[in-house]
Amino acid sequence: MILGVAMGQGHVRTRRALACRVAVLAIGAALASMAAVAVSPAPASAAACPPGDWVLVSSTSLLRRYHSYTFTLVAASPTFNVSDSRVAINDLDTPISVTFTSSQSRTFTISATASMTAKLAEWLSLTVSGTITRSRTTQIGVSVTASVAPHTTIQGDYGVQAYNAIYQVHTDEMLIWSNPFHLTCSDLGTAQQSVNAPTTVEGWRVRQTAPIVCGEASCTPVQAAYISHFTGVGCTGTESYYTPYFLFDGIRRSWDGHGIAGSNWRTVTNRSWKGTDGECHDDWPTGNTLNYFVTIYR
Numbered sequence: 518m519i520l521g522v523a524m525g526q527g528h529v530r531t532r533r534a535l536a537c538r539v540a541v542l543a544i545g546a547a548l549a550s551m552a553a554v555a556v557s558p559a560p561a562s563a564a565a566c567p568p569g570d571w572v573l574v575s576s577t578s579l580l581r582r583y584h585s586y587t588f589t590l591v592a593a594s595p596t597f598n599v600s601d602s603r604v605a606i607n608d609l610d611t612p613i614s615v616t617f618t619s620s621q622s623r624t625f626t627i628s629a630t631a632s633m634t635a636k637l638a639e640w641l642s643l644t645v646s647g648t649i650t651r652s653r654t655t656q657i658g659v660s661v662t663a664s665v666a667p668h669t670t671i672q673g674d675y676g677v678q679a680y681n682a683i684y685q686v687h688t689d690e691m692l693i694w695s696n697p698f699h700l701t702c703s704d705l706g707t708a709q710q711s712v713n714a715p716t717t718v719e720g721w722r723v724r725q726t727a728p729i730v731c732g733e734a735s736c737t738p739v740q741a742a743y744i745s746h747f748t749g750v751g752c753t754g755t756e757s758y759y760t761p762y763f764l765f766d767g768i769r770r771s772w773d774g775h776g777i778a779g780s781n782w783r784t785v786t787n788r789s790w791k792g793t794d795g796e797c798h799d800d801w802p803t804g805n806t807l808n809y810f811v812t813i814y815r
Contacts, residue, residue, distance in 0.1 A: 566689070566691050566700070566702035567585070567689055567702065569585025569586075569587070569689055570585060570586075570636070571583040571584070571585050571691060572584050572585070572586070572632045572633075572635075572636060573632070574632045578695065579694060579695055579696060580692060580693070580694055580695070581692070581693045581695075582690065582691075582692055583690070583691040583692075583693070584632055584633070584688055584689065584690055584691075584705075585688070585689045585690075585691070586633055586636050586637070586686055586687070586688055587686070587687040587689075588636075588637065588640045588644070588684050588685070588686050589684060589685040589686075589687075590644050590645065590682065590683075590684050591682075591683040591684055591685060591709065591802045591803065592682070592683045592750045592788055592799075592802040592803060592804075593645045593680050593681065593682040593683070593750070594680065594681050594682075594748075594749025594750045594751060594753045594754055594788070595678065595679070595680055595749070595753070596678075596679050596680065596681050596713070596749070596751060596753040597674065597676055597677070597678055597679065597722055598623075598625050598676045598677050598678075598679045598713065598715055599674045599675070599676040600619070600621055600622065600623035600625075600655040600675055600676045600677075601619045601620060601621040601623075601655070601674070601675040601676070602672060602673065602674050602675070603617040603672070603673040603675075604670060604671070604672050604673075604726075605617075605663070605665050605670065605671050605672075605673075606665075606670045606727075607665040607666065607667060607668065607669055607670070608668060609667055609668075610667050610668075611667055612664050612665060612666050612667060613664070613665050614662060614663070614664055614665070615662070615663055615665055615671075616660055616661070616662045616663075617660065617661050617662075617663070617673040617675070617721060617723070618658060618659065618660040619655065619656065619657055619658065619659045619660075619675040619721075620657055620658075621655075621657070622654060622655050622656065622657050623654070623655050623676075624652060624653070624654040624655075625652070625653050625654075625655075625677060625679065625713070625715035626651065626652040626653075626715070627641070627649075627651050627652070627712055627713075627714050627715070628712060628713070629710075629712065633686070634651065635651065637684075637686075637712065638650070638651040638714070641680070641682060641712075641714050645680050645682055645714065646680060646716060648678070648716035648717050648718055649680065649714045649715070649716050650715060650716060650717050652715070653677050653715040653716070653717060653719070655675065655676060655677060655719060656719065659675065659719075659720070659721070661673060661720075661721040661723065663723045666725075668728075669725055669727060669728065670725070670726050670727035671723055671724065671725050671726065672723070672724060672726045673721050673722070673723045674721070674722045674723075675720070675721050675722075676719070676722070677715050677716055677717075677718060677719045678715075678716045678718040678719075679713055679714055679715045679716055680713070680714045680716070681711065681712075681713055681714075681749065681750045681751030681753055682711065682712050682713075682714055682750070683709065683710070683711045683750050683799055683802040684709070684710060684711075684712070685707055685708070685709050685710075686707065686708055686710060687706070687707040688705040688706065688707075688708075689702060689703070689704055689705065690702065690703045690704075690705050711750070711751070711799060713751070726815070729776065729777050729814050729815060730814065731777060731779065731814055732779065732812065732814055733779040733780060733781055733812070734780065735779075735780045736777040736778060736779050736780065736814060737769055737777065737778055737780065738769070738777055738778075739758075739769050739770060739771045739774060739775060739776045739777060739778055739813065740768050740769060740770070740774075741768055741769075741770045741774055742770060742771065742772065742773055742774035742793045743758075743762060743770035743771075743772070743792070743793065744758075744759070744762070744770070744772060744790055744791070744792050744793075745757065745758060745771045745772040745790065745791050745813060746758070746759060746785070746787040746789075746790045746810065747787060747788065747789045747790065747791070747797075748785065748786065748787055748788060749788060749789065750788045750789050750799050750802055751789060751797060751799065752789045752790070752791045752797035753789075754788075755785070755812060756771065756776070756812070756813040756815070757783070757785050757787065757810035757811060757812055757813060758770055758771060758778055758810065758811050758813055759807065759809065759810055760782065760809045760810070760811060761809055765809075769811065769813075771813045772791040772792055772793060772795070773793070773795070775815065776813045776814055776815045777813070777814050777815075778811045778812070778813055778814075779811050779812040779813075779814065780811070781811065781812075782808070782809050782810065782811065783808075783810045783811070783812065784806065784807070784808045784810070785806070785807065785810040786804040786805065786806040787801060787804070787805050787806075787807075787810075788801050788802055788803075788804055788805070789801070
């Protein structure tokens, strides 16, 4: 009986020891499994990156770099890109006829980073004008005939219509590594930039340059150089002088001291200005409206 009791207690102790060993083994297996899960490399998913039209920027055997661009238009103004010019002066008392023929060719392109240019051109053609193109080379041998009034001068400019645009571009970057495979995405931020975008519309623009034509009942000569304001970005559009400069002293000024000034005060929304150094400043791309401007004619 005593032996039987001793044997029963031994079995209990044996079962408890086995149970402890099994529990330890189970915990160890669980920890090993968790450790295996924690250290196993898991390639990142493209879903972790923002959706976009990704463009390959650079590529090596180890790394591929992609950018995605989101554009926002701030302002755009039409302009004319000149590739060739001619002048005709008629000192006679009778009108004459002249013919201008283009003899110089020039290529106008949208200037941006290599990876961005195609996307920017596509977006501009959808947002600003369907005539915008990535690149345009003007032709040689295109002629136009014009009449020159007595004692006047005309100028003919050959080129393409274009747009000066100010835009914001937001850039996202995706890096794809090959060894080991994984990808990362970064927000590179937003920058404001400007661009001249040529169009497919090409031809001659002929205008009278002397004497200057006043577009109002009366004009006065510009007497000094200071600042001109412009309704378009890139110092395009209507040119004006702000008469409150110098406390309404009555002297009419323009950026280069040339031209004639109208007599009517106007309320004008301007987007750029130019000083005596000839540098254009796009300081108000969304528009700055003030009173007391007079128009400058050239």
